[in-house]
Amino acid sequence: MEEIFVIIFGLIIGSFLNVVIYRIPLNKSLIRPGSYCASCNTPVKPFDNIPVLSFIFLGGRCRKCKVKIPIIHPIIEIFTAFAFWLSFIWFFEYSIHYTVFTMLFLAILIALTFIDLFHMILPDELTLGGAIIFLIYSFFNQGISALDSFGTAFGGALFFAGLYFFYLKVRKVEGLGFGDVKMMLFLGAYLGMVKTVVAIMLASFSGLIVGIFFIIFYKKDLKYALPFGTFLGLGSFLSLFWGENIMLFIRSVVVG
Ligand SMILES: [Zn+2]
Incomplete structure (x- = not known):
C-alpha cells in the first residue's frame, strides 16, 4: 500500500520535473503559468495533466492541435516513480529522512541529466542549489560524515x-564544461567519497563507450562534445544504490 503511494508521488514529481527540464533553460517561471502545449500554447486541463495516463488516453497528442507530445515526458515520469520506489524499499527501514533526501537528490539529478542531454547546460540553480542543500544535510546524514561530504564535494570539484x-x-578545447565542476559539488556532498569515485568511473566508462560509438558510426571527431553531466547523472544513480557492491567487485578484480 505504501509502495503504491510512493509510486504515485514519484509520477507527480516526475511530471513536475518535465516542467523543470523544459522551463529552467528558457528562464521561465516554474509555477506560472500552469502547463500548456508547447506548440499551440493552449493551457492543459487538469484532467489532461495526469502523469502517464493522460498521455495514453490522448494517444500521445495535444487535445487541441494534435501535435505529438514528446514520449520522453511519460518516460521521465515512470523513471522518477521507479527511482522513488527504489529509494523507498532500499532506505525506508534504515531512515525516513534519508529516504526523503534521497528522493530530493534523485529529483535534482534527473533534472540535471536531461537538461544537459537536451541543452548541454547544467543550471546553477540545480548544481549549486543542490550542493548547498546536501552540504547542510551532511550534518544529519547517517550515511556519510560531514567531513566526507565536504571533502568529497570540494575535492571532486577541485579535481574536475x-x-x-x-x-x-593543453588541448585548447573545453573537455568538460564548468557546469560539471559545480555538479561535482552537488554529487560529492550527498554521495561521499566511495560512491562518488564509482559514479565518476561509471560516467567515464559509459561516456567513452558512447563516444567511440559516435566516432565509428556517425564519423564524429574527438572534439565532438558529449553531455558529460548526463553520464555523471547515470553513474550517480547506479552508484547511489549499488556503489558499494560495484566498488567491492572492482577491488576483487584488481586485488584478486
Ligand atoms: Zn497543442
Whole structure:
C-alpha cells in the first residue's frame, strides 16, 4: 500500500520535473503559468495533466492541435516513480529522512541529466542549489560524515576544475564544461567519497563507450562534445544504490 503511494508521488514529481527540464533553460517561471502545449500554447486541463495516463488516453497528442507530445515526458515520469520506489524499499527501514533526501537528490539529478542531454547546460540553480542543500544535510546524514561530504564535494570539484583547465591549456578545447565542476559539488556532498569515485568511473566508462560509438558510426571527431553531466547523472544513480557492491567487485578484480 505504501509502495503504491510512493509510486504515485514519484509520477507527480516526475511530471513536475518535465516542467523543470523544459522551463529552467528558457528562464521561465516554474509555477506560472500552469502547463500548456508547447506548440499551440493552449493551457492543459487538469484532467489532461495526469502523469502517464493522460498521455495514453490522448494517444500521445495535444487535445487541441494534435501535435505529438514528446514520449520522453511519460518516460521521465515512470523513471522518477521507479527511482522513488527504489529509494523507498532500499532506505525506508534504515531512515525516513534519508529516504526523503534521497528522493530530493534523485529529483535534482534527473533534472540535471536531461537538461544537459537536451541543452548541454547544467543550471546553477540545480548544481549549486543542490550542493548547498546536501552540504547542510551532511550534518544529519547517517550515511556519510560531514567531513566526507565536504571533502568529497570540494575535492571532486577541485579535481574536475583541474581537468577543465588542463584541457583548456593543453588541448585548447573545453573537455568538460564548468557546469560539471559545480555538479561535482552537488554529487560529492550527498554521495561521499566511495560512491562518488564509482559514479565518476561509471560516467567515464559509459561516456567513452558512447563516444567511440559516435566516432565509428556517425564519423564524429574527438572534439565532438558529449553531455558529460548526463553520464555523471547515470553513474550517480547506479552508484547511489549499488556503489558499494560495484566498488567491492572492482577491488576483487584488481586485488584478486
Ligand atoms: Zn497543442
